[in-house]
Amino acid sequence: MRLAPYLRFTRNSIQTLLAYRANVLFYIFGNIVQTLVLWYLWRAIFAGSATGRVNGFTLGEMAAYLLAAVAAQSAIGGNAEDVISDEIMEGSIAVNLARPLDYRTRIFFGHLGASLYNGVVVSLPALVIALAAGASVGSSGARLAAFGVSLALSFALHFFYKFMLGLTAILTTNVWGVFNVEAVVSGFLSGALVPLAFFPEWARGVMGLLPFASMVSVPALAFAGKLSGADFARALAVQGFWVVALALFSSWAWKSLVTRVSVNGG
Amino acid sequence: MARYAWLYLRYLGQNIKSLMSYRLSFLVGLAAFMARQFLGVAFVGLVFAAIPDLAGWSREEVLFVYGFAQLGRGFDHMFTDNLWILAWRMVAKGEFDRILVRPLPPLFQLLAERFQTDGIGELVAGIAVTAWAAPRLDFPAGAWTPALGAAAVLASILIYTAVKLALASLAFWIKFSQSYLFAAYKMADFAMYPMNIYPKALRFVLSWALPFAFTAYYPAAALLGRESVAFGIGGALAVGFVAAALSLLVWRAGLRAYESAGS
Secondary structure, three states: OOOHHHHHHHHHHHHHHHHOHHHHHHHHHHHHHHHHHHHHHHHHHHHOOOOOEEOOEEHHHHHHHHHHHHHHHHHOOOOHHHHHHHHHHHOOHHHHHHOOOOHHHHHHHHHHHHHHHHHHHHHHHHHHHHHHOOOOOOOOHHHHHHHHHHHHHHHHHHHHHHHHHHHHHHOOOOHHHHHHHHHHHHHHHOOOOOOHHHOOHHHHHHHHOOOHHHOOHHHHHHHOOOOOHHHHHHHHHHHHHHHHHHHHHHHHHHHHHHOOOOOOOO | OHHHHHHHHHHHHHHHHHHHHOHHHHHHHHHHHHHHHHHHHHHHHHHHHHOOOEOOEOHHHHHHHHHHHHHHHHHHHHHOOHHHHHHHHHOOOOOOHHHHOOOOOHHHHHHHOOOOOHHHHHHHHHHHHHHHHHHHOOOOOHHHHHHHHHHHHHHHHHHHHHHHHHHHHOHHHHOOOHHHHHHHHHHHHHHHOOHHHOOHHHHHHHHHHOOHHHOOHHHHHHHOOOOOHHHHHHHHHHHHHHHHHHHHHHHHHHHHHOOOOOO
16 A cells, blocks of 8 residues: 555644644643643642552652643544544545545544644643643653553554544534543543542443553553553553454444445535 | 513524434433533542542532532523534624624524523533532521522623623634633633632632633632632622623624625
């Protein structure tokens, strides 16, 4: 497969996002606010603890965890689900299916561009502000490397997941509602708001069976230095399993749903 | 007045008809907002499983503030959601013309055109959380508490609607102001937790610039006896009415500045 035509979609998606610079500023601002709410909340939570440790986390580890979670969330964020659902609702998917390009590959490269953009432009300012507000992060090269490896797997499995999410536009017109539920539920189950260690035993059991923890919790824990070598290897294996499982499942969902696309007019 | 009430009900009837044709969408939207609120509660629950209090606030108090914050927000969401559409595309696409050619006040038409059932999800969750927390707390105002609470919810609706109206009206000049609304709503997230966990500068902004602290925190603190009623409830009402008046001025100026889209 030649990559050049697909890479254009990556570049294009970054350029589109950069074109609306004023909007970008506001999204950056929104992300900063969200990060700050979390940071102040956790600072107050730790201030209330007699030992300075909460569920095995020190405040420094928690800061590292939260910032890594913010970075991971935006770096895997992408926009595959928005692009797919827009195309389905506008009907432009019909033209795009007729093009001599593989639909899913094309969406992947666009998604990659949006993720790169989010990871750099949107999350960096939030991280800088949080650090300025007093969140201190001690980290080493090894931990950064572990974060990177795990993040690459998160990105892959998250893409397949988002691809399937976009396909829900074939089933319902209120994709806005679906994406909203999804954002809230996955934000919670992925450990983006609260590390999984805070959940009761039974809930952790359930979450262990779902792919969400592999999206944010694993890279964030790796960055905060909360995973030993053996635990990290096991977590990577689980992430790998989800990449394969979601890839297969999304192929199946695509094949069975694409025939049901109905486009209005023209 | 009776005429407007009758007209509003006619608009509402049309809205409900269109909801009936998208029943799944309706349920999804409702579920979305309820899920968001209940996960917020679960978050507070998880945190309090690990610590005894948050900056001097008990779990019941924090949940009371949290639930209370959803009440005004939910009401506002139900009745004024079309302002988001104004900020998003009505001005940019010239759709606002439709409203100007009809013989009814533009603001009435704009608000009546859309009834957002998603807000019911927020409201139900807010009522449930507040109703869970309230019996577990002491209210020094005693029998006056429900009346004071109702006044505070009114103030909260006024503040949310005013911020939304003022920022959405900016679209009359800049065509697309949804990103301003988005940013303001992010700021409102601060208001769900006790203000004393935030630094002074931020508290100042949330009290006097974008006064979301008056939508829930100060009134709830007043009901719990942590602030005076005069400041917490009276202040909220004053801020609410002033904000509403200012936003109406911005709206009026915006109407005068509106020029339809080309072509």
